[in-house]
Amino acid sequence: MAGQFQYDSLPVLETKAGKLRGYQWEGTYIFKGIRYARAKRFQLPEEAEPWEGVREAASYGFVCPMLTRDNPQGELLVPHRYWPQDEDCLSLNIWSQSLDRSAKKPVLFWIHGGAFSMGSSIEQKAYNGENMSKYGDVVVVTVNHRLNILGYFDMSPYGEKYAGSANAGQADLVAALLWVRDNIEAFGGDPGNVTIFGQSGGGMKVSGLMQTPEADGLFHKGMIMSGVAGDILPYSTGDSRPLIRAMLKELGLTEDEAGRLETIPYHDLAAAYNRVSPAIAGAGGYIGCTPKPDDFYKGEGPAVGFTDHAKTIPVMVGTVFGEFAMAPLPFNKEQIPEAE
Incomplete structure (x- = not known):
């Protein structure tokens, strides 16, 4: 181990x-x-508070809490990594080959x-950015942000401070990109050459950021890997109050509370x-957990039209053969025709 680890x-x-x-x-x-922002529940992120002295950055940050306990299964295909969960999860990780501010390496934001x-920035072993940084000579950034009802839960009918709650998780990603713009030169990166990329839900977040004016100029290219919202994962619409009223009743609270x-x-x-939520979803009501089109997030380009800025972003789109390989298939893939 001598000579490999330096601290x-x-x-x-x-x-x-x-x-x-x-x-x-x-x-x-x-x-x-690395903490890139802070946020109260259901509210938009704010800049991280300054600190005195030297803060250690040798351990991953918390991952966002999940709605249900994640039970390991199918680990041969999907080898998950588990980590402590906490709402204080707005952190990112960086791998770089140089700390020279003039290096101006391309930045890849996963x-x-x-x-x-x-999910989380460390859920899969492949999310470790070391090899990509080393063999691509790039700066790799991976990010955690708020998910499920912490990141996508429209509380706006109950107060102005909740105005951004329906898309708080996307706002976290914008905050992380702002942090990269302001700080990545110290890690050898070029804030003028940032590519955002993600797979599955991460791909959907890439296309969502392309339709988010507050993210304009914070990234310059995109890669969408098997992640296009539509019939598989429809976006949230409608009035959130029936959901919230039902939850309040379940918790023994009134709407005034x-x-x-x-x-x-x-x-x-x-x-x-x-x-x-299952009964409300069955009735076609709002259940959150996905972005909600509004003034902040304009909706997916193929459905509502791309913003003028989105049309300037070079994008690569690909498909992952095993996107839903962890679930039983509704057909026998060995028997379907080649064209299908």
Whole structure:
């Protein structure tokens, strides 16, 4: 192990909010768990508070809590990695080959899959950015953000402070891109050459950011890997109040107490949601957990038309053969015609 791991000799980097120290492994500089923003439940993210001294960046940050416990299964095909969950999950990780501010390496910004309800920046072993950084000579950034009812739950009828709640998870990603714009030069990256890419739900987040004016100019290229919303994962529409009223009733609260949803334990909030949402979904009502088209997010380009800025973004789109390989197929793939 001698000579592979370096820590004490690593330079301390100055970011907009304070100083950071990560570590070096076999030539790659690695910084984990960097806080890019902070946020109260159902509210838009704000800039991270500055700190004094040197903050360590050697451990991954928390991942967003899930609506249900993730039970390991099919691990041969989908080898998940598990990590502590907490709402304080707005963090990112960086791999780089240089800490020279003039290096201007291309930046690759990875957005994990799991629809809009689950997953994390470290869920898959392949999300480790070391090899991509090393062999591509690029700066790799991976990001955690709020998911499910923490990131996509329209509380706006209950107060102005919740105006952005329906798309808070997307706003987190914009905040992370703002952090990259303001800080990535210190890690050898070029803020003028940022490519966002993701698979499955991460691909949907890429296309969503293309339709988000607040993200204009924060990235310059996109790669969508098997992630196009539509019939498989329709976007949220409609009035959120029936869902919220049902959850309040389940929790023994009145509609006048809707603000308490901001502070009750997440486990209780998720349990109430899981109990009432199936019936509301069956009736065609709003159940959240996906972005909701509004002034912040304009809706998917193929459905509503691409924004003028989205038309300027070069995009690669691909398909993942095993996108739903973890679930039983409704057909025998060995018997369908080649064309099908």
